[in-house]
Amino acid sequence: MDESIKDEILQAAKEEFLTFGYQEASMRNIASKAKLTTGSLYYRFIDKAELFDAIVGQDASNLLNMFIQAQENFATFSVMKQIKEMESYTHFKMKEMIDYIYNHFDSFQLIICKSNGSKYEYFIDSMVDIEVKNTKRFIQDLKKKNIPVHDVDDNLNHILCTSLFRAIFEVVVHQMQKKEAIEYIDKVYRFYEVGWMELLGVKF
Structure with a gap:
């Protein structure tokens, strides 16, 4: 072509x-x-599905792979290192993801706000599933090292991870300026961090 x-x-x-x-x-x-x-x-x-995919597919895949790689890399840390570096590591990786989103903002407006009826309609859910899986993995790692930790049932885990990622992508929905988005997401993350520490009984 x-x-x-x-x-x-x-x-x-x-x-x-x-x-x-x-x-x-x-x-x-x-x-x-x-x-x-x-x-x-x-x-x-062939159809508008192929067209939509041609516009957003690579950007969606890249962001998802960034997130998967961040989770997989974090899982290689020792349990004590995971606890010690949870906050700094998460902030750093979140900043990388925000940079990527804002460098491809039109794509993520389409994915988050305009994708109903397409295969990208459930993009956020894909990220939630990864977060849920890795939260469960983190809790199990703590238990294996005999570190006291409270159980979190699957429904609550899924609800909290869903609300976190929907909150994060509100920066796209509201078309926030990047600086404002970074400040907003930092506050959202700190809110959830305190909540998770309380639920798990572990201080990050």
Whole structure:
């Protein structure tokens, strides 16, 4: 595909998705904005799912992989190092993720705010599932080292992780400036940190 034509299509599609969302976006409108016939657009992209994926897919995958890598790396630390460095490590990795989100802000506006009906509708849930799994792993690691820790049932774990990530992505929903977003997320994280210390009976 001619790269200049592809760029025009993707720009037209991004504008359409940002304006109308995935469900209400029209391939006909996208073709018109890109100065193509509808048939010519369908020749290049099978449907709007493929178009949406072409716009946000790489950015979604990169952020998810950043998060997975951060969790996997943290899990290699000794239990005492995990406790000692929980706060500083989390702040550092959260800053990296915020940098990435703000460097690709349009993509994350589409993913978080405009993806209903697409496979990206449950993007936040994917991150929640990873957080839930690693929270359980952390609690089990503490127990293996005979460090006193309170149990947290699966439902509560999932509810807390869900509320945390939905709070984090509110910076995208509200289109906060990056500086404001960093300050907001720092406060959100400190709020949850204190709560988790109380629930687990462990001081980070």
